[in-house]
Amino acid sequence: MKFLCVACDRQMLFEERQLPGDGTLAAAFKCPACGRVVALLTNPMETQLVASLGVVIGGRTVPAQPLETVRGMVATGRDDAFTDNGQRKTENAPMWSPEAQERLQRVPSFVRGMVKKVYTDYARQHGIPEITPAVMDTARAELGLEAM
């Protein structure tokens, strides 16, 4: 999928992605010549199709996690399918606020370990010492984690 600014006959460039949280997606593209901006708006089914491909419009800011699509999308996964044993312990891991921990507990355990790692990596990369629900919301929007 590409966008063409007809007036300028130039390919438009990705500018910004937004995930309102209702299953829809908005991606803005801008003409490099005239500055005109258009937005691609997808319905939940179309958003799901994009997510099914394992890609994030606008690019990833964190590497893909192992079995990311399976763990994020399978609704009937067993709670004890994975163990975090073997994950390398790291220094200076950010703290989790009680509210954020509570929210993390609501994530199905099938995918919880992966979700926790994604948010932890995000906080570490941004120098955030404590993960709060607000940080989770920001990370979720920035990283395009519609399914998390």
Next chain:
Amino acid sequence: MSLNLRTYHELAGADRSGLPEQIAAQRRRVTERLAGVGRLIAVMSGKGGVGKSFVTAHLARALARAGRAVGVLDADLNGPTMPRLLGVDHSPLPTPDGAIEPAIGVDGVKCMSMDLLLQDGAPLTFRGPQAESFVWRGALEAAALREFLGDVAWGALDMLLLDLPPGIQRFHELGDLLATPPPVLTVTIPTPESRDAVRRAMRAASDRSAPLLGVVENMVDGHFTGTAGADLAAEFSVPLLARIPWHPTPDTWDQLAQQLGSSA
């Protein structure tokens, strides 16, 4: 008014969406993960109920007994059976950085299967809008197959067997995910009905230039009559590698393993 629009392919520049780069990274991840695999073989049929998974599991075990490092990827996402056939329990899979460790079955066969991830007795159900789910369900299953290939720490293997479900859809997905379509081992039962269905699958594989390694005729000398194995072998000029009786012995599988080795 008719606009003079350029076409998709005429817009050759990058648009900062990052999509081509991500797709390329996915392919690269699969390639790199399978770099330690000597041979990749798709076990397919095109016909359900001919014993593909049964043959795959026992072939893998025979190869392992012969000293080969073997893995089985259960590509039947909706009807996975490989863990039971390989005696794999449902212990949690370790998740070291960057990969999932496969389960280990009898004779040391490595195994990855959707069965290891699903609740007991639950169907494979995806989150998301259920209306028009046919649009995205196939893409999600292909993504699962890609992740089983690229995100599982298969390590160094002499052979990775891909146990495909009935039909040819999963084979086409494999052909898209891998640099080249994998060699195919075909399983049939003796009946003409099976022959007709399996013929289509072999034709599909041949049309994609996948090497056809040979035919295994399963469930012979029993209730089923016919010559499907010999017919298909002759039609496609491939060896009839084995005729598996109703009650095979370990020797049956050892011989198939040897035959497969000599057909490379």
